[in-house]
Amino acid sequence: MAARTPVIAGNWKMNTDVESGTALAKEISELSGDVSGVDKIVCPPFVSISSVTSAMSGSSIQIGAQNVSANSDGAFTGEISTSMLQGLVSHVIVGHSERRALNGETSDQVAAKAITAAEAGISPILCIGEDLSVRQAGNASSFVAHQLEASLDGYADWDSLIVAYEPVWAIGTGEAATSEQAQEMTAVCREVIRKLAPSAADSVRVLYGGSVNSGNVAELLAQPDIDGALVGGASLKAEEFSKLIAAAGSD
Ligand code: PEP
Numbered sequence: 001m002a003a004r005t006p007v008i009a010g011n012w013k014m015n016t017d018v019e020s021g022t023a024l025a026k027e028i029s030e031l032s033g034d035v036s037g038v039d040k041i042v043c044p045p046f047v048s049i050s051s052v053t054s055a056m057s058g059s060s061i062q063i064g065a066q067n068v069s070a071n072s073d074g075a076f077t078g079e080i081s082t083s084m085l086q087g088l089v090s091h092v093i094v095g096h097s098e099r100r101a102l103n104g105e106t107s108d109q110v111a112a113k114a115i116t117a118a119e120a121g122i123s124p125i126l127c128i129g130e131d132l133s134v135r136q137a138g139n140a141s142s143f144v145a146h147q148l149e150a151s152l153d154g155y156a157d158w159d160s161l162i163v164a165y166e167p168v169w170a171i172g173t174g175e176a177a178t179s180e181q182a183q184e185m186t187a188v189c190r191e192v193i194r195k196l197a198p199s200a201a202d203s204v205r206v207l208y209g210g211s212v213n214s215g216n217v218a219e220l221l222a223q224p225d226i227d228g229a230l231v232g233g234a235s236l237k238a239e240e241f242s243k244l245i246a247a248a249g250s251d
Contacts, residue, residue: 010235170210
């Protein structure tokens, strides 16, 4: 089995403005721009994509978007299409739990976004994860398996896919999943991929997300089915984010 290159992706969410985002990008680029052996991605707000790209030019840090429409064009006020993002980003987050919870996104819609993005040559970072009540009821594995399968309905471009297991109860709470819990669930995700596309299961990167920081990243990355991290809060602090990149990289 070919080794999977780890991924550290930062989701800035609705934080930073153009000026502060550009400054943050510059700092990250200076600290981590040359680290190899890891795919490094930052996902700023749409309005900062151009300036963040300029601030990071010459580095190997890639840029992602935080969302995309499944529609190609037309009367969708406030939405951003894949063709608008082509050439600007290499990745896009789809199905983040905040969009599922706050914007009512369904797994069907997430699947449509992932398919549209991949067709445009933009790699989807597809998020799934259970909330606390599901975990407490002992249903985390079956919930996540169903959610992932539904979110990949009709999806075919396995080379470009990144999956992010993000338990809702761990996002932004400071309470990360244990490495055992994260391993168990990323393995569940990999088995879903194996069922849908047997030949892709060992090459698709499966990330963990939820309160990752420099204190817990090494243990999480040491798990056999965890290929990196999707990072919220810690991606807004250049030094902390760079420590995560350093932990995943080879120099
Ligand atoms: C996220 O929002 O994807 C996330 C993982 O956030 P945090 O790292 O802040 O928990």
